[in-house]
Amino acid sequence: MLEIKNIHVHFKNQNVLNHLNLSIEEGCILGLLGKNGAGKTTLFESLYQSMPFSGDITWKNKRLKREMISYLETENYFYPYITGEEYLAYFTSKKEIEIKEIIEKFNLPMKKYVQYYSSGMKKKLALIGMLMLDKPINILDEPFNGVDFEGVHILYDIIRQLKSENKIVIVSSHIIETLFHTCDKIAFLQNGAIERIYDKEEFSQLNVLKF
Structure with a gap:
């Protein structure tokens, strides 16, 4: 179990995370949903202990x-x-065969300089590196x-x-449908705290929210 208790982050004269609490079980794919500035990346940076x-x-x-976390920024x-x-x-x-299969599926030009990759290709390469770390907690x-x-459908397979x-997989996305496809639960972050956690059967209620 990953337990986040009473996390508070304050900078630039404002509370970014406001005594946030969250518990995540092993084998859970948790979506994190919130408007720009809600504190999603700040929560990830806190988990990764980079702030x-x-x-x-x-x-x-x-x-x-x-060391227990892999983080795809x-x-x-x-x-x-x-x-x-x-x-x-x-x-x-430890998973060389699986990694080789993913590289082949992503069809990346492995001998080409990364500076010539598109943003999507760079994202795929970073994801492969993250998977190779083989950590118990994965932040996307x-x-x-x-x-x-x-690539989106390959990502679905990787998350599953x-x-x-x-x-544990914690994933944020502005494309709400991608969270519907992958997540067991979705946490709604607002005003620096988790306002509500939605189970799979409640995801349809999220369609009325605007991001």
Whole structure:
């Protein structure tokens, strides 16, 4: 169980996260929904421990360590003169066969410099690197942005695979249909706190919300 208790983040004279509480079970795909500025990325950065916060975040009743998390950010940075093949060489994986299959499905030009990749191709490459880390908690911040139709469906399969491995996946998206397709639950973030968590049978109620 991942437990987020009383998380508070304050900067620039405002509360970004306001005593936020959230519990996520292993094997759960949780969607995070909220308007721009609601605090989604701030929550992810707090989980990844890349910004100061007050409160407690625990994994299996122990303080969460950054090493337990893989984090796919909205914008991915790569050194300009590195190929896709060289980038992935920095990672090690116990799932080489699965990773090779994903690379083939994404059809990335692995010997080409990443600076010539489209934004969608960069997103796919970063996702493969994240999967190779093989962590129990996986954060995907707007993973569908810039990804083509075929890539979206491969992403669906990858997220379901992570679930089958009993891993936690937390995913944000402005495309609400992508959350409907993948998530077990969707948490609505507003005014720096989780206002409500919707179960799968309640997803239709989210259609009336505007983002």
